[in-house]
Amino acid sequence: xxxxxxxxxxxxxxxxxxxxxxxxxxxxxxxxxxxxxxxxxxxxxxxxxxxxxxxxxxxxxxxxxxxxxxxxxxxxxxxxxxxxxxxxxxxxxxxxxxxxxxxxxxxxxxxxxxxxxxxxxxxxxxxxxxxxxxxxxxxxxxxxxxxxxxxxxxxxxxxxxxxxxxxxxxxxxxxxxxxxxxxxxxxxxxxxxxxxxxxxxxxxxxxxxxxxxxxxxxxxxxxxxxxxxxxxxxxxxxxxxxxxxxxx
Numbered sequence: 573x574x575x576x577x578x579x580x581x582x583x584x585x586x587x588x589x590x591x592x593x594x595x596x597x598x599x600x601x602x603x604x605x606x607x608x609x610x611x612x613x614x615x616x617x618x619x620x621x622x623x624x625x626x627x628x629x630x631x632x633x634x635x636x637x638x639x640x641x642x643x644x645x646x647x648x649x650x651x652x653x654x655x656x657x658x659x660x661x662x663x664x665x666x667x668x669x670x671x672x673x674x675x676x677x678x679x680x681x682x683x684x685x686x687x688x689x690x691x692x693x694x695x696x697x698x699x700x701x702x703x704x705x706x707x708x709x710x711x712x713x714x715x716x717x718x719x720x721x722x723x724x725x726x727x728x729x730x731x732x733x734x735x736x737x738x739x740x741x742x743x744x745x746x747x748x749x750x751x752x753x754x755x756x757x758x759x760x761x762x763x764x765x766x767x768x769x770x771x772x773x774x775x776x777x778x779x780x781x782x783x784x785x786x787x788x789x790x791x792x793x794x795x796x797x798x799x800x801x802x803x804x805x806x807x808x809x810x811x812x813x814x815x816x817x818x819x820x
Contacts, residue, residue, distance in 0.1 A: 660717020
């Protein structure tokens with residue numbers, strides 16, 4: 573199967589994850605780029621940021637139109653994460669590939685388990701605690717920069733568990749966080765971006781954008797509890813696969 577066909581198939585899956593779940597794009601894109609398309613870990617994390625930035629921005633527009641984006645909280649998360657994201661991006665090239673893969677897997681597994689234990693927030697969510705929200709945003713930014721992930725797969729659990737946001741609002745708001753954090757992380761990777769194989773990355777991005785747009789309509793028909801469980805299950809499966817690969 574050609575690289576372009578694989579990129580189109582993988583991009584569609586990543587787009588569906590972002591559009592329906594508000595995250596999981598990079599945590600799926602990075603393994604796909606490494607294991608299906610032969611990218612190096614550093615190249616895959618950079619390409620993942622490009623793919624997720626463009627796809628998230630598109631999906632954000634659709635969720636905002638339906639009123640599922642909490643702009644103030646999302647911008648607080650994003651602002652707190654910009655500095656750590658840029659610092660993490662600068663340090664990423666110095667991290668050994670096996671360590672990068674193993675860390676990626678452990679972070680994904682922790683987020684999945686947290687989501688499985690947390691019930692979706694009720695309509696009357698607790699008020700946002702600014703310090704906790706900012707702290708969570710800074711942590712997300714650091715993970716975004718080092719591991720090359722948009723942060724949505726961690727932002728959603730944080731917005732549900734720390735902020736007390738309902739799942740649908742957490743999905744939409746996480747896309748704002750992903751977009752801002754990914755742009756900040758990419759700012760430190762200009763040299764790596766220039767070296768990407770755009771004949772593969774371009775089709776990947778196109779398929780992801782289309783998948784995200786269609787998935788938004790699908791997500792509207794699924795309950796928040798179901799979305800949360802699907803999100804956690806996908807993360808846990810990917811984390812197990814990558815951790816095994818890092819240890820072997």
